[in-house]
Amino acid sequence: MxxxxxxxxxxxxxxxxxxxxxxxxxxxxxxxxxxxxxxxxxxxxxxxxxxxxxxxxxxxxxxxxxxxxxxxxxxxxxxxxxxxxxxxxxxxxxxRENNTLDEVVITGTLKPVSRLESPVPVEVYKPAFFKKNPTSNIFEALQNVNGVRPQLNCNVCNTGDIHINGLEGPYTLVLIDGMPIVSGLSTVYGLSGIPNSLLERIEIVKGPASSLYGSEAVGGLINIITKNPTNAPVFSADSFITDWGELNVDLGFKGNVGKAATVLTGVNYFNYSNPIDNNNDNFTDVTLQDRISVFQKWNFNRKSQKQLSLAGRFFYEDRWGGELEWNKGFRGGDEVYGESIYTKRWELLGAYELPTVEKMLFSFSYTDHDQNSVYGDTPYLAQQRIGFGQLTWDKKINKHDLLFGTALRYQYYDDNTTATVTEDVNWIPSLFVQDEIAFNDNHKILLGARYDYNSNHGNIFTPRFAYKYKINDNNILRFNTGTGFRIVNLFTEEHAALTGSRDVVVLEDLKPERSINANINYLKKFYTNNGNFIGLETTAWYTRFSNSIIPDYDTNPNQIIYKNLDGHAVTKGISTNLDFVFNNGLKMILGATYMDVSKTEEGVTTRQILTEKFSATWAISYRINKLFLDVDYTGNVYGPMRLPLLGDLDPRSEYSPTWSIQNIQFTFNKFKNIEIYGGVKNLLNWTPNKSNPFIIARANDPFDKNVQFDANGNAQATADNPYALTFDPSYVYGPNQGIRSFFGLRYTLQ
Incomplete structure (x- = not known):
């Protein structure tokens, strides 16, 4: 033994x-x-x-x-x-860095899926893309995304929204971690202050997505996905300054709370306090801002390994623009013109995977937005609260990948304007279903439908269909069609009226806008024998709108008229993206879009205002390994847009010129965990005033004290006012900020 x-x-x-x-x-x-x-x-x-x-x-x-x-x-x-x-x-x-074609995406179908396998085309942009041209907010960062244009709406306060394929900001839904918390007031103010240190990626869907996301996802959606605290660095810092005096600081911290949770905290601070007037109109070229945003995200460790996360953000901003001698002592008065905006905002969002055998996820969000603004002597005091809850059931049965969901949205809005006589309260319950059917490895279809009930507008039904044909591993063809809707949220557009002398006129009870869309997408990958990569993606689309609510600046230059369009509006076009990755360290991302955005009423078709026929973007990067140096050259170019004039005598150009913003950056990365970067923004020193006698109408008389009006309220031509104009800062299509240098430092501790 x-x-x-x-x-x-x-x-x-x-x-x-x-x-x-x-x-x-x-x-x-x-x-x-x-x-x-x-x-x-x-x-x-x-x-x-x-x-x-x-x-x-x-x-x-x-x-x-x-x-x-x-x-x-x-x-x-x-x-x-x-x-x-x-x-x-x-x-x-x-x-090697992924060319972004094989990313896992969730926005197209509300499920994590390989981008190549998704029947819905989704564009993915990682932090590395936005670092090629560092900015202080998401709004500016999107300027180099093909088919997406940040549009400034006011020369004085510099607020803006995001256009996708030529459609105005209210047609674009912006999500944070899949929750629709950037809407209404925050489409104008809420895209600032999202700490870049917390950004995991941005997913963009172009075209209606109302069958999954409801109202506002008419033209497309942008999903800002924050980092998973488990995978985030222990500490990160990114800060830059410009020779205009702008300072931006992004900080990120990660810590463990015992074995129970991992918490990630991000802080963004931005300050610009240096009034500059390079176009000599006695108005600030860029709004002065003092902004802080604090974001915290918790991931809880459950024994079941199921998801439980909670996140919150607090945002405060004090911004003003106006005449150079303005200070807060003039706020709300009619002596010196200024636009002063105090914004305070709370956000809460979370996700809880139910402790059931079936895969069921409850997601929720709540926002509270308080705004105290004055535009000259016009106060604008507004409050908005939005609550959202959604339960989804993810179920696979043979070849069917099913998703069932129900959602409830609460909307509260009140302001001091005549457009809101009483508080606006809405409850919107929804049901939706989606079935993704995989016939084999090459053919897949997606069927979807959503039902919403709005207390003001009744029943709304939105169907959806998608087909994906995988020709082979390197060739994919997709076809998508569906409908979208947008309920009436007039206050998101009325901002334009507050900043000038135009009156808002609502001619009728406004009905929800409806749209029907079809698009075809082709993706092609090329691999050369020496390991180089080329990716080609082309999309052609056609969207037709009924009941469109398009602000009418043309009928009466003293008014902004709102009514449902007695006809239809159309946006159509073609967009192409090219990705190049070469073994010698050269990378290029090139994009071009051609589109036609028009409206037809009483048999007459006109081009819509502030829409370009063509645009292009590029990001060209080259790594010099011997010098530990990365060189990034980024830019965009936009074709002419029709602009809002104040009458036949207005001497400003009816159409903008073709214009371009170009930037260059050098990044030195020899030291471990440290990147030192610097460069020049707006290399061509382009600003809108260079092709116009002035940008802001009647900047010398912002309260219209010396304007004479006839019995119908129309401005009259006089010796002091030869063009019969009133004060108006809404003639804007591009940024007023000229050439400037920047310098920054990034530190990451894993």
Missing amino acids: KNLILCCGLLISSITVAQSSIKGIVQGGNNFLPYANVILKKSNNAVVTDSEGNYLFENLAAGKYEVVATFTGFQPEKQTITIADSTITTLNFQL
Whole structure:
């Protein structure tokens, strides 16, 4: 018996000695990749790299192994290795950045799916894309996305919205982590102050998405997805200054609360306090701002491994623009003109996966927005509260990938204007269903429908259909069609009336806008023999609107007239994106869009205001490894747009010229965890005033004290006012800020 035990011991000992190991480092570019996944194929063995990118497999038997390393934002890499007995073998990985075609996306179908497998085309933009041209807010950051244009709506207060394929901001739904918390008032003010340090990626869907997201997702949607606290750096900092005196600071912190939760905190601070008037109209070229935003996100660790997260943000901003001698002592008076806006905003959002066998997720959000503004001597005091709750059930049955959902939206709005006589309160319950059917690896269709009930507008039904044909791994064709709707939220447009002398006229009880859309998308990937990559994606679309609510600036220059269009409006066009990734360190992202946006009423078709026929964007990057230097050249170009004039005598151009904003940046990344960057924005020093006698009408008389009117309220031509104008800062199509240099520093501690 003793001999048997001894033999067994010697056998176990020999087996233990014969065990081997595989170790190595996972890198991406010049950086180690923490928390990357390293997997032994055809086994259940997987590990995660440490903060320095190291991994280790132990107690392996001798033999041949396939090892795969993956990391979000990078292409997976697979290597095959043969190991002998009692050895420690080193196997390192150098991952290449993903070209964004294979990202996991959720916005198109409310489910995580490979972008290539999604029947709905979704564009994905990672933080690396926005770092090529650093900005202080998401609004400005989108200027280099093809088909997406940040539109300034006022020369004085510099507020704006996001246009997708030529459609006004109210047609675009902006989500944060899938929750519709940026809407109404915040389409004008809420896109600032989202800390860039918390940005994981931005997903963009162009075209109606009302069958999943309801009202406002008529022209498209933008989903701002924040980082998972588990994968975020322990600390990050990014700060830059410009020679105009702008200062932006982004900070991110991560910590563990025992074993119960991981918490991520982000802080953004922006300050600009240097009045500049380069166009000599005695008005600030850029609004002065003092802004702080604090965002915190919690991920709770549940024994079931099911999702539980909670996030909140507080935002406060004090901004003003106007005559250079304005100060807060003139706020609300008629001596010196200024537009002063105090914005205070709370946001709360979360997700809870129910403890059930079925995959059921409850998501919710709540926002409270308080605004205290004055435009000259006109006060605008507004409050908005939006609550949203949604329950989804994700169920797979054979070839059917089903999603059932119900949602409830609460909207409260009140202001001191004549457009809001009483408080506006709305409850909007919704039901939706989606079925994604995979006939085989090549053919997939998606069927969807949504029912909403609005207390003001009754029943609203929105269907959806999508088809994806995977020709092969490198060629994908998609067709999408569906309807959209937008309930009436007049206060999001009325901002234009508050900043000038135009009166708002609502001619009728406004009905919800409806749209029907069809688009076809083709994606092509090319791989050359030497490892270079080219990605091509082209989309053609056609959208027809009924009951359109288009502000009418033309009928009476002293009014903004709102009514449902007695006819229809159309946006159609074609858009192409090209991605190039070369082995020599050169990368290019090129985009171009051609579109036609028009309205037809009483048989007459006219081009809609502030819509360009063509646009293009580019981001060209080159890495000089020997110098540890990255060079980024970014820019955009826009074709002429029809602009809002104040009458036949207005000397300003009816159409804008073709214009372009171009930037260059140099980033030095030799030091571990540190990036030093600097460059020049608006290299061409382009500003709108260069092709016009003036931009702001009657800037010398902003309270219209010296304007003479006839019995119908129309301005009259006089010696002091030869063009019969009133004060109006809404003639705006591009930023007034000229050339400027910037310098910044990034630090990341994994």
